Amino acid sequence: MTIWLSIGILFTFSTIVFVLLRWGNMKCVGVTPVRTFAFIAILFTSGLDVGLIMFPLTEFAGYADLATNPEYGFSNPLAIEFGFWAFFIWAFYFLTCFYFCVIEPRVKFFEIPLVKFINNLVIIGTSAFTAYLLLANLPWYLPELGDGESIVGTFYLVVFAVIAVSVFSSTSIRYVRVLSLGSSWLFLSLIVMMWSTAFLSETSNVGEFFTTIALLGDYFTNLEHFILPINDYHEFYLYWWFAWSIMIGQFTSRFVGGMRTYQVLIAMMVLPSIPIAIWFSVLYYYSANAIPISSFYNLAMVFVGVTFVINSLDSLVRLYTDNLNLTVKRFGKVKYVVGNITFLSGLTLLFKLDFLQIQWVGALAIALVLACFSYILVSHYRKVAAIDSSPAENKIDFHKIELVN
Numbered sequence: 001m002t003i004w005l006s007i008g009i010l011f012t013f014s015t016i017v018f019v020l021l022r023w024g025n026m027k028c029v030g031v032t033p034v035r036t037f038a039f040i041a042i043l044f045t046s047g048l049d050v051g052l053i054m055f056p057l058t059e060f061a062g063y064a065d066l067a068t069n070p071e072y073g074f075s076n077p078l079a080i081e082f083g084f085w086a087f088f089i090w091a092f093y094f095l096t097c098f099y100f101c102v103i104e105p106r107v108k109f110f111e112i113p114l115v116k117f118i119n120n121l122v123i124i125g126t127s128a129f130t131a132y133l134l135l136a137n138l139p140w141y142l143p144e145l146g147d148g149e150s151i152v153g154t155f156y157l158v159v160f161a162v163i164a165v166s167v168f169s170s171t172s173i174r175y176v177r178v179l180s181l182g183s184s185w186l187f188l189s190l191i192v193m194m195w196s197t198a199f200l201s202e203t204s205n206v207g208e209f210f211t212t213i214a215l216l217g218d219y220f221t222n223l224e225h226f227i228l229p230i231n232d233y234h235e236f237y238l239y240w241w242f243a244w245s246i247m248i249g250q251f252t253s254r255f256v257g258g259m260r261t262y263q264v265l266i267a268m269m270v271l272p273s274i275p276i277a278i279w280f281s282v283l284y285y286y287s288a289n290a291i292p293i294s295s296f297y298n299l300a301m302v303f304v305g306v307t308f309v310i311n312s313l314d315s316l317v318r319l320y321t322d323n324l325n326l327t328v329k330r331f332g333k334v335k336y337v338v339g340n341i342t343f344l345s346g347l348t349l350l351f352k353l354d355f356l357q358i359q360w361v362g363a364l365a366i367a368l369v370l371a372c373f374s375y376i377l378v379s380h381y382r383k384v385a386a387i388d389s390s391p392a393e394n395k396i397d398f399h400k401i402e403l404v405n
Contacts, residue, residue, distance in 0.1 A: 096249020128347030166313035239362030
């Protein structure tokens with residue numbers, strides 16, 4: 001599967017270069033345009049899940065253990081963690097966002113029945129994996145509820161409640177702004193609190209923060225190491241990002257509010273990477289200096305992680321139910337909510353039993369991307385080559401934008 005993943009990555013970055021050369025200065029307008037801040041908030045909270053909050057503290061030690069993992073020796077644990085989560089890999093989202101905003105309305109590849117079916121398998125599988133990640137990480141962050149290793153009944157109830165809230169919030173688009181902006185502010189508040197405790201104490205100072213964050217420079221001087229898989233664990237991450245890429249592009253494309261193509265790329269790669277860089281630097285300082293994290297901060301991280309999961313699942317559930325016409329309007333709110341909760345809960349347990357793997361989902365996403373490109377070459381090359389603007393029906397109504405924001 002490494003070769004398949006490498007093909008997908010190289011194709012993606014080559015296509016991004018082509019898009020920038022061909023349409024780099026074109027304005028992109030989605031069907032529901034919003035202002036840039038709201039777009040970034042929607043992107044950030046929809047494009048990330050609980051792993052951003054819960055994974056780093058469990059991973060830094062592994063990246064530092066060069067005896068076991070000598071392949072990480074080219075950089076430091078903070079730069080490696082950042083490379084697995086930020087900057088370059090957000091370009092996956094840019095490509096799919098641009099495609100669904102500008103090209104898909106003319107091509108309609110994802111409306112082909114078989115393609116629609118496979119795409120929705122990817123969305124549903126990733127939704128369940130998102131819930132599973134929360135379930136798998138709760139023992140580490142809430143050891144007081146168990147033995148710190150096993151998944152107990154309370155954790156299943158927490159994840160069930162998260163799925164239920166997510167499904168309910170997906171019943172109306174008006175929850176998007178509340179969830180996205182609310183999750184963003186909660187995350188920023190968590191960063192400020194933990195940053196203050198780490199760098200404003202009697203035994204530390206602000207200068208140590210800048211010394212820590214400077215370690216991220218290793219990422220940018222070693223970019224070539226992060227493009228193709230470093231090892232099986234990095235491969236897992238990259239497949240995971242591919243699993244997300246199509247649906248996040250499909251969801252966020254509707255909110256692009258008139259930015260030029262190159263500005264969309266900058267917004268999607270750089271702006272989300274800034275809070276990630278600060279957050280990881282704070283966590284790495286705690287890890288490297290063996291600073292104990294209080295129960296309050298553990299609970300706070302779980303709470304923020306839960307809001308991220310709700311926000312992500314809300315977006316994913318809305319996508320696959322719209323695509324498959326499994327809507328509230330068709331079935332009613334009660335059947336819609338009960339059906340989706342039951343379905344997602346069952347799939348989450350399949351990931352728990354190792355019956356499903358996110359790598360399979362990511363491989364399907366790569367297959368869709370390559371098939372889409374082939375379809376365009378065979379059937380719609382002239383139509384795509386003639387594109388010089390976003391679809392005419394996507395017009396910016398500034399009064400509408402103001403209402404959305």
